[in-house]
Amino acid sequence: MSDLLTRAEYGALAANLNFPTGAFIDGSFRPALSGETFETVNPATGAVLAQIASCAAADVDFAVEKAREAFDDGRWTCLHPTARKEVLIRFAKLLTRNARELAVMESLDSGKTIYDCETVDIPETIHVIKWHAELIDKIYDQVAPSSDDHLALVVREPVGVVGLVLPWNFPALMLAWKIGPALAAGCSVVVKPSEETSLTALRIAELAYEAGVPRGVFNVVPGSGSEVGEPLGRHPDVDAVSFTGSTITGRRFLHYAADSNLKEVTLELGGKNPAIVLDDAENLDAVAAHVVNGAFWNMGENCSATSRLIVQKGVKDALLERVKAHAREWPVGDPLDPETRVGALVSQAHRDKVCSYLENAKADVLHLGGTADGMFVEPTVVEVGKDDRRAHEEIFGPILSVIEVASFEEAIAVANDTDYGLAASIFTANGKRALRGARMLRAGTVTVNSYGEGDISTPFGGYNTSGFGGRDNGVHAHDQYTQLKTIWVDLTDNADKALD
Ligand code: NAP
Numbered sequence: 452m453s454d455l456l457t458r459a460e461y462g463a464l465a466a467n468l469n470f471p472t473g474a475f476i477d478g479s480f481r482p483a484l485s486g487e488t489f490e491t492v493n494p495a496t497g498a499v500l501a502q503i504a505s506c507a508a509a510d511v512d513f514a515v516e517k518a519r520e521a522f523d524d525g526r527w528t529c530l531h532p533t534a535r536k537e538v539l540i541r542f543a544k545l546l547t548r549n550a551r552e553l554a555v556m557e558s559l560d561s562g563k564t565i566y567d568c569e570t571v572d573i574p575e576t577i578h579v580i581k582w583h584a585e586l587i588d589k590i591y592d593q594v595a596p597s598s599d600d601h602l603a604l605v606v607r608e609p610v611g612v613v614g615l616v617l618p619w620n621f622p623a624l625m626l627a628w629k630i631g632p633a634l635a636a637g638c639s640v641v642v643k644p645s646e647e648t649s650l651t652a653l654r655i656a657e658l659a660y661e662a663g664v665p666r667g668v669f670n671v672v673p674g675s676g677s678e679v680g681e682p683l684g685r686h687p688d689v690d691a692v693s694f695t696g697s698t699i700t701g702r703r704f705l706h707y708a709a710d711s712n713l714k715e716v717t718l719e720l721g722g723k724n725p726a727i728v729l730d731d732a733e734n735l736d737a738v739a740a741h742v743v744n745g746a747f748w749n750m751g752e753n754c755s756a757t758s759r760l761i762v763q764k765g766v767k768d769a770l771l772e773r774v775k776a777h778a779r780e781w782p783v784g785d786p787l788d789p790e791t792r793v794g795a796l797v798s799q800a801h802r803d804k805v806c807s808y809l810e811n812a813k814a815d816v817l818h819l820g821g822t823a824d825g826m827f828v829e830p831t832v833v834e835v836g837k838d839d840r841r842a843h844e845e846i847f848g849p850i851l852s853v854i855e856v857a858s859f860e861e862a863i864a865v866a867n868d869t870d871y872g873l874a875a876s877i878f879t880a881n882g883k884r885a886l887r888g889a890r891m892l893r894a895g896t897v898t899v900n901s902y903g904e905g906d907i908s909t910p911f912g913g914y915n916t917s918g919f920g921g922r923d924n925g926v927h928a929h930d931q932y933t934q935l936k937t938i939w940v941d942l943t944d945n946a947d948k949a950l951d
C-alpha cells in the first residue's frame with residue numbers, strides 16, 4: 452500500500468496533471484476523424500477535466516484495421532512467450548512508477564475516493580497485469596489419447612482482434628481484467644472505455660506502448676456506446692468481444708454478434724447480491740463490518756456489491772445496530788480527501804437514478820441515511836418487503852435493502868429470488884450449513900463468513916442474467932481470448948496408400 456498524501460498535496464497533483472485527449476490507435480494519440488470532442492467531467496465538482504476525441508464508426512474501422520495488421524504480421528502474437536512476458540512485466544513496472552498519477556486521474560474522472568484508487572484500484576490493476584504476464588510461459592497445451600498410429604495435439608491459439616467494452620465503476624481495473632489475459636494470449640485489442648471515464652485507459656495504453664507493446668496491438672477508441680460500442684460489436688473483423696456493463700447493454704452484444712460474424716461474446720453484467728446472516732453467525736461486529744464494506748465500498752457502484760441483507764429474525768436487531776455503527780465510520784464527501792470513504796456518484800443521471808430509490812424512504816423502516824447532498828448519497832439502510840423493487844432491482848448506489856427471514860431455507864429461497872446471480876455471501880458458524888448454502892446459492896461467487904470476490908486466481912462471472920459466455924480472472928480468463936485447434940497427425944506410412 453502506498454503512503455497516502457494530504458488533501459493539499461493531492462490537490463496540487465490534480466492541478467498539474469496532463470490529461471490524454473486523443474484516441475490511442477496504432478501507437479499514437481490522434482483526434483477523432485470527424486474532429487469532434489466530448490467533455491469528461493469531475494462528478495465531485497462539475498469541473499470539465501478535458502475534451503476527448505469523440506470517435507465513431509470510421510475510427511473503429513481504422514483501429515480494427517490497425518489491430519488486424521498487427522495481429523496478422525505476428526509482431527506480438529509470434530513473439531516467444533517469454534519475450535511477451537518480459538514486455539508485460541516492464542509494462543507493470545511502468546504502471547507502478549506512474550501509480551500515483553493514475554490514482555489521482557481515476558479519482559478525478561470518476562468520483563471514486565483517492566483512498567480506494569491508491570490502495571485498491573491502481574495496485575490491483577498492476578497486480579492483474581503482472582499475474583497474467585507471469586502465466587504466459589507456464590501454460591501447456593494438450594496431447595489427446597490416441598493409438599501409436601496418430602498424434603493428436605490440442606493447441607490454444609489467440610482468438611485474434613478483440614473488442615473490450617468497459618464500464619465506469621472500475622475504469623482501470625476492469626481494463627486490466629481484460630487486457631491482462633488478452634495481451635498475454637497474444638491478441639490485439641480495441642478498447643472502448645465508458646464515456647464517463649476514458650482518461651486512465653488512454654494513459655495506460657500509452658504506457659503499454661512505452662513498455663514495448665508494439666503499435667496496433669493495444670488501441671483505445673473513446674466515444675459513446677452507440678457511436679463506438681455498437682460498431683465494434685458489429686464489426687466483421689473483430690473476432691471476440693468481452694463486455695462488462697449492464698445486462699440491458701450486454702444483451703445487445705449478442706444481437707450484434709448474431710447479426711454480423713458470430714464473434715465470441717463474453718458478458719460480465721449486473722447483480723443484486725445477497726448477504727445471508729443466520730442466527731448462529733459468530734462475531735456480529737465482524738459480520739457488520741463485512742456487510743458495510745460490501746454495501747458501501749465504491750459508493751455501492753459495484754456489480755458485486757452487497758445489495759440485500761437477508762437476516763434471520765433472532766439476530767436482526769443486534770446486527771443492524773452494529774451495521775449502523777460501522778457505516779457511520781464511513782465519511783462521505785470530497786474524494787480527494789484521503790479520509791473520505793464514500794465519494795461522488797459518477798454522473799448526474801446515475802445520481803438521479805439512485806436517488807429515485809430513496810423516494811418515500813421516510814415512510815419505510817429507515818435505519819440509516821436516506822438523503823443526498825448533490826452528487827453525494829449517504830450510506831442508507833432500509834428495511835423492505837420481499838416484493839419491493841429495492842429487493843429486486845440493481846440500484847448501483849450506497850443503499851442496502853434489509854429483508855427479514857425466519858429460517859435457513861427461507862433465506863436461500865429469498866436470496867435466489869432474483870434474475871441475477873453474480874455474488875452472494877453467507878454468515879453462519881455451522882460449517883455444514885455454510886457449505887450447503889454455498890452450493891444452493893445460484894451465483895458465480897459465494898463467500899463464506901466474509902465479503903469478497905476471491906482474487907485474481909479465481910474465476911469471476913455470473914449465473915442467470917449476470918453473465919454469459921465465460922469468466923474474467925484466473926487461468927479461466929484465457930479461455931475468452933484463445934480458441935482450441937486440433938492438429939491430427941497420421942504417423943503411419945501412407946506413401947503407398949496415397950498412390951492407390
Ligand atoms: P452500460 O451502460 O451497460 O455501459 C457499459 C459500456 O457499454 C459503456 O462503455 C457504454 O458506453 C457501452 N454501451 C452503452 N450502450 C451501448 C450500445 N447500445 N452498444 C454498445 N455499447 C454500448 O453500463 P455502465 O452503466 O457503464 O456500468 C454499470 C453496469 O456494469 C452495472 O449494471 C454493473 O453491475 C455492471 N458491472 C458488471 C461487472 C461484472 O464484472 N459483472 C463489473 C462492473 C460493472 P457509454 O456509457 O460510454 O455510452
Ligand code: MG
Nearest residue numbers: 491492560647
Ligand atoms: Mg468523468
